[in-house]
Amino acid sequence: MTSPMEQHGTYKILRVIGSNFVCSQDSTGQEIILRGLGIGFKKSAGDLLPAARVEKVYALRDPGQCDRLMQLMQDVPSEYLDISTHIIETAERVLGRRLSENVYITLTDHISFAVERLRNGVEYPNQLLWEIKNFYPQEYALGQQALDVIESVLGLRLPEDEAGFMALHIVNAELDGRMADMVPITKLIREVVNYAQAYYGVTFDESSVDYERFVVHLKFLAQRLFQGRYAPDGDTGFQNLIARHYAADYECAQAIGQHIREMFDLNFPSSEQFFLTVHLHRLSVSMGLSTEEE
Template structure:
């Protein structure tokens, strides 16, 4: 690997064997270096490959004045998330999460506190990701010496969800709000709380995550079995009535029309909640 550009004393850009730009980090790797110089392998601690040049340019811009330990702790959190979730994450998380953590640490040092209005929903709807967020704030305290508030566990979790869904943050927030409102509708329809620790509740939330993602992305349904919907409406009339309320809410709020089969699937999940 040969240096293409010095970003700072610890970070340089280079070209891989295919001629694609990469970001290389290592303590002191850019100090006194110059473009064209060969990079010693024993100085390299991490190499970043991003999907496109736009993302690469954004990453380089972020890294210019970024403390190395902020990048390292963010990378460790991302690696941990990948191993725990066993799912692919959009590569842009290296930009978005690193930038968020850097800003959160800066805010903390300036004694500026921001609450997370979606913290309760994140804890409930994204349990795995929230636990990763808790791991993250503990790691940041250990590595950087800054104890971020618990709200930041929720914010970090939302960045991870965003990378899982491969969507814009505003869409991820929209999905979270949609799930919250649908759950509220179910509670109000049956005038009772739901058992949030049950497997059926988690399956319901998982179904709502995929449904909400499709709604926000304006993706059409692929359900085709009309007889299925008719049968479910006869078997579970009260749950089907609740699903119709959800349909009306989604149509009014998101201007998205659920087909009969989607309404029937919601009724089945609601029935399994045992309300």
């Protein structure tokens, strides 16, 4: 079978999605979406497209995702995916990691609804804006940049609440999780931070490296708890040593675990409890709350 990308550097168009987007196939026969300025203008299925005109290839691993993205592109203006792509590529550079491919769909769809709400005068307040700003500062800064990009392309300024919502989409793509989990994940992080601060009787220094590491740990901890995927059990002897040596921090982790079980109806296994103890200890040492040596 001849590869859809020919030897002389062209793609064969399967479907035209819009003036800047077409559907093709890669060398394995997987459907892909190609982006490029005007590549779909006055084109039809079967036409050949020079590879040099392609600016971006969306090779989504899940065929269902590819279908959903193509369906979405038929329902929303193509510049929304351009905006999303710019935001996502900027986020990947800033964060230094690849984001889940599903974010191309979820973020584009969100931008579409956000713009529609603004044009209809419908307000949608973000009840977790404070938590997003404080727990996900890098992602929130990217959300603010996203508002600038949208304004420069569409001439519309979305409210600050939307910077928070877009930050959640980016965090979700980092975790490669379900967007529906992001609100409870953020609430769980808030509960753990508040509980720990009350336990130690302090306000954590949010600018410290140890606090940042603590929140990052909580992001992935919350994701594991909501998905039922837990950290593996470690060495029992080492865990007992931690429980004795970091007794106050271990007591805090135990209390937090019980609080999570009661408030969120989630399992909180001992393996997670010990990892949390280590992070709590690092934080308490950095704030001068513990005299124990690392």
